[in-house]
Amino acid sequence: MTAGSVAHTRIAVGSGSGEYDVLVGDELIAELPSLVPDGVVRVAIVHSASVAARAASVRDVLTGAGLRTVLAPLPDGEAAKQVGVVSGLWSLLGEHGFTRSDAVVAVGGGAITDAAGFAAATWLRGVRLVNVPTTLLGMVDAAVGGKTGIDTDAGKNLVGAFHPPAAVLCDLGALGTLPGPEFVSGMAEVVKVGFISDPEILRLVEDDPTGARSAAGPHTRELVERAIRVKAAVVSHDLREAGPREILNYGHTLGHAIERLSQYTWRHGEAISVGMVFAAELSCLAGRLDTGLVTRHRDVLGALGLPLSYRPGSWGDLERTMRLDKKSRGDLLRFVVLDGLAEPGILAGPEPGLLEAAYAKVAV
Numbered sequence: 001m002t003a004g005s006v007a008h009t010r011i012a013v014g015s016g017s018g019e020y021d022v023l024v025g026d027e028l029i030a031e032l033p034s035l036v037p038d039g040v041v042r043v044a045i046v047h048s049a050s051v052a053a054r055a056a057s058v059r060d061v062l063t064g065a066g067l068r069t070v071l072a073p074l075p076d077g078e079a080a081k082q083v084g085v086v087s088g089l090w091s092l093l094g095e096h097g098f099t100r101s102d103a104v105v106a107v108g109g110g111a112i113t114d115a116a117g118f119a120a121a122t123w124l125r126g127v128r129l130v131n132v133p134t135t136l137l138g139m140v141d142a143a144v145g146g147k148t149g150i151d152t153d154a155g156k157n158l159v160g161a162f163h164p165p166a167a168v169l170c171d172l173g174a175l176g177t178l179p180g181p182e183f184v185s186g187m188a189e190v191v192k193v194g195f196i197s198d199p200e201i202l203r204l205v206e207d208d209p210t211g212a213r214s215a216a217g218p219h220t221r222e223l224v225e226r227a228i229r230v231k232a233a234v235v236s237h238d239l240r241e242a243g244p245r246e247i248l249n250y251g252h253t254l255g256h257a258i259e260r261l262s263q264y265t266w267r268h269g270e271a272i273s274v275g276m277v278f279a280a281e282l283s284c285l286a287g288r289l290d291t292g293l294v295t296r297h298r299d300v301l302g303a304l305g306l307p308l309s310y311r312p313g314s315w316g317d318l319e320r321t322m323r324l325d326k327k328s329r330g331d332l333l334r335f336v337v338l339d340g341l342a343e344p345g346i347l348a349g350p351e352p353g354l355l356e357a358a359y360a361k362v363a364v
Contacts (some may be wrong), residue, residue, distance in 0.1 A: 014236030015164035033065035035167035046116035048108035109135035110142030117148030121163030136186025140227035175215035185269030209303035251276030257321040273306035282358035
């Protein structure tokens with residue numbers, strides 16, 4: 001499918017209490033009022049500072065449709081995912097008299113949809129939410145699936161709630177304003193989906209790695225849609241991560257630890273890239289994956305310009321951080337691994353020596 005072949009694509013996601021739609025296409029902002037649930041009177045447009053112009057356009061469209069709107073700017077990046085920031089959102093919702101008949105519209109990257117979603121989930125025990133992701137990471141991962149959360153001193157996303165949106169609008173035009181490194185960071189999540197479920201994604205990247213590094217690439221729309229379809233299928237069967245949804249965390253156990261240890265100076269996709277290489281090496285050392293697929297991880301991610309290693313001597317700090325990962329059970333570390341291409345599985349409680357040996361492969 002090429003960009004412009006249809007006005008937009010509509011992908012349905014099960015939420016446990018029904019379905020919601022993810023719209024993907026170009027110049028979709030005019031569609032937004034139709035995605036706001038019936039009966040909504042007020043809309044809080046929660047946005048990152050860097051997309052203030054797009055948030056203003058969202059306000060104009062919603063106001064033109066007869067809705068009352070209020071803009072709520074948040075800091076960029078992980079700085080938005082702090083309890084003090086969310087507390088400020090609660091105060092704003094109270095000041096403007098938001099009730100359960102009102103809604104939050106989140107405009108920005110994954111951190112904004114996480115923070116705004118958590119505010120929506122907790123205000124009056126849940127008001128409606130519409131996500132308008134403006135980054136590749138937001139479109140293929142954070143905005144779809146109903147996970148919301150904030151960071152604490154103990155770790156990333158340890159406080160949160162499952163709160164599916166009423167709709168998601170992915171306007172691909174927003175990707176053209178992303179800095180190159182931000183787009184490439186989002187591609188790590190797309191490649192992740194390729195390894196755990198849809199190898200066609202890997203082929204598209206391997207055939208044109210230069211194009212895959214740019215929002216203007218010929219396969220951007222197809223890559224986004226493929227990644228969303230896989231996530232939609234997984235979360236529709238497991239909203240609360242009780243089983244199959246865990247596979248979407250491939251590369252995330254080590255990746256989240258790297259993010260925290262770097263004090264979030266590493267982008268999410270950069271950390272997940274190293275986490276996937278580590279997971280592939282761990283799978284191989286555990287006798288579950290062949291060396292050819294480990295090499296393919298390095299080749300695909302390296303072709304996109306994503307990092308493949310983290311600093312030596314950090315294993316102790318990383319291991320302690322990983323023990324607070326949401327996938328851990330008691331004292332057991334759990335890792336999503338591969339038994340083959342598009343064959344994800346779980347490795348629970350691996351021997352410390354095995355983990356150290358896998359980390360040695362990426363600590364260069």
